[in-house]
Amino acid sequence: MYLDNFVDYLLYERNYSPKTIQAYRKDIEQFSENICLTRKSCSLNDLNVGAVRRWMVSLMDKGYASTSVNRKLSSLRVFSRFLLRENFITSDRLGLIEGPKNEQKLPQFVRANDMDRLLDGGFFASDFEGVRDKLIIEMFYSTGIRLAELVGLNDKDVDVKAMQIKVLGKGNKERIIPFGKTLSQGILDYRILRNEIKGQSSSAFFVKADGSGVYPNLVYNIVKHNLAAISTLVKCSPHVLRHSFATNMLNNGADLQVIKEILGHSSLSATEVYTHTTFKELKKVYKQAHPRA
Template identity: 55%
Template sequence: MLIESFLDYLQYERNYSEKTVLAYGEDIKQLQEFAQEEYGRFNPLEVEAELIREWIVSLMDDKGYTSTSVNRKLSSLRTFYKYLLRQGETTIDPLRKIKGPKNKKPLPVFLKENEMNRLLDEADFGEGFKGCRDRLIIEVFYATGMRLSELIGLDNKDVDFSASLLKVTGKRNKQRLIPFGDELQELMLEYINVRNETIPERSEAFFIRENGERLYKNLVYNLVKRNLSKVATLKKKSPHVLRHTFATTMLNNEAELGAVKELLGHESITTTEIYTHATFEELKKVYKQAHPRA
């Protein structure tokens, strides 16, 4: 009766949708089934924190639920017991000391080095100004790790060939310098020559369209997606994937975490640390594929 009255309260007093009420009911039912299976009975007013903890472990270890799903179920139970407390049915909330599992941040998606090599060494970017520009955009993302907005905002004055530095403006207008190598310098000089010959009248932007105006986000996003599709089967194919690829490649080749943080323009090193998890996950895959007893 307590569960039914709680679900009626959600539907008729809180005006929750039928689908939401059903989900709350299923979550409580799942706890009920677990309690009956483990202890042979279930009384909502006698549930203790220990039972909840055992249920969480069972959901994650035995049934394979993610931390997000478990936390959603715990949210349903918290609402249920708040209702019972308000109704005076109980004076103890078994979830008061329960902390849900931490939600794992998804690991960044990135291309492997051999995929990037195939793209840059073998892919056809087309002829003329657009082909030259599109290839350089991919190269710049991969060689510098800059953000999409930073690439679009790059002006001619921000490219210092004598010092081999790019000045980019990141989040909250924070500026940083990114070094570049001889190979990228050659490609940039080639692009400038083609651009200046093809489009004599243009804006101050370094990367431009055929009408001489600055690039916009969708144009760059689509050209990156189109070109990454030539070598990768990843679901996500965006400029940010190339930023992830830059960071992962740097760490795989023994760059210091602090240096990668500065190059990416991260405020905190904890943001950069997620790439160490990505490189470790890749290492585990290689180990499992290569070792006979993995």
Template identity: 55%
Template sequence: MFIDDFLDYLQYERSYSEHTLLAYRKDLSQFREYAEIHQEGVFSPSTIDKDLVRNWIVYLLDSGFSPTTVNRKLSSLKSFFKYLIKQNVLSSNPLRLLNGPKTKKGLPYFVKEKEMELLLDSDHFDEDFEGVRDRLILELFYDTGVRLSELTYLKDSDIDFGAMLVKVKGKRNKERLIPFAEGLKSLLQTYIALRNREIGIASPSLFVKKNGEPASTSTIYNIVKRNLKQIPALGKCSPHVLRHSFATSMLNNGAELNAVKEILGHSSLASTSVYTHTTFEELKKVYHAHPRAKKEGGSYGN
């Protein structure tokens, strides 16, 4: 009961996305099952303590979950207990000072500019409805840095062709405006005209399937994954890779960090700063190609 009430709170009062709600439900259900096994078949938040949660963390790690995934699950559980405090179900939070396993933060995957241009400008995409739609989806991710959920729920009314701005609704229901260039404007207009002619306007959603139904997050995710696989040696293929690629490309071409933060919709500059490390790694690779760097004692960086 408590978990369902918490999920309703996230959905109706905090406006969390369907994708996020599913993740919370999975994490909390997993913990409830573990607690029931170790508490004689009963799940009662008032009897949960640090030791039980620590043992759950060890169990997850032993089961093969990565520290990053375990920390996400722990974060879900902490949010749940904060909610119980707020609802006066509990008087204290047993997880307040509990830390998760340490993680080694790697640099985000991204697509190099030349590789992305080759993919988008090639004849890889068909000229039918699905081909035009799929290319636009990749272009929109790469040109604006929007999240998967933000792109999925775009409507025609969110596109301002006069001002050349797209309005997206991000985390915590916050809206922001992102500018776009002439090339993307042309692609958007071509797609909308083709969609209206061949599919009809059965939905206010910008992106639809051939049957006119709105394209789901999983549909769009698979479109991106399938097309990014055309790029050799790309370690990961997902919409978030294109978001990383957008940010990295912006910084590589002289954009201010604060400006990129606002476009991405980050609440903290620290979240955006990770891309400066990515650009620094690229600079080191370029330097290693310099003749002076190849000489003994001429290496730069570690």
């Protein structure tokens, strides 16, 4: 009952995405299964500092990364605060627990000259799917949108005249992202071919050859296949293109606050990671270029 109420709270009051809610539920159920494994019954009293700490240690012993453990701890903290708010428990002490320190990994990105080589080097066919696939890559790179946001684009959300797109981000928050002439021309070329497709059965902006909307796995594979042609990165994903957008914007003098708004980050701290990436790049260039480096 408590977990169902919590899910309703996340869905209707916090406007969390189904994917996020599913992750929260899975974390809480995993914790419950772990502490109840050797007992006949469990209660909310088991959601205490000692039990949570023991569970975190067991996760680390099983090889879970610190980022995963901290995410699961975050799920339990939100759940505990909800229980306190609804008077299901009388105190919440999970805020006293410190999670394991995360190893800070800098976001991977594709260099601007490699992206130019991919988009301008004749890698894409001139048929419908080739034009669409190129536009998918270019839209990720030119706007920094997320995979779910791109898949969720409707035709009415893409305004070539105003050179902007309207996206529905995390927490159902809308934001407007500007784009330039190059992407604008790509959109016009794509729409001409797309509108020739008979039996278009979707209002989606990006569609398959049968007229129905694209889906996440298809878009992911399009990006992976094409990025692998010009990049040696282990993971060639849409999120790498989002990182590439932010890093290359910052390298070319864009204000961090502007990048935050375009990316749809809730706080500036999430955007500041790209400053570490650009400084690392500066050091690398310095060592390569200066004769006494």
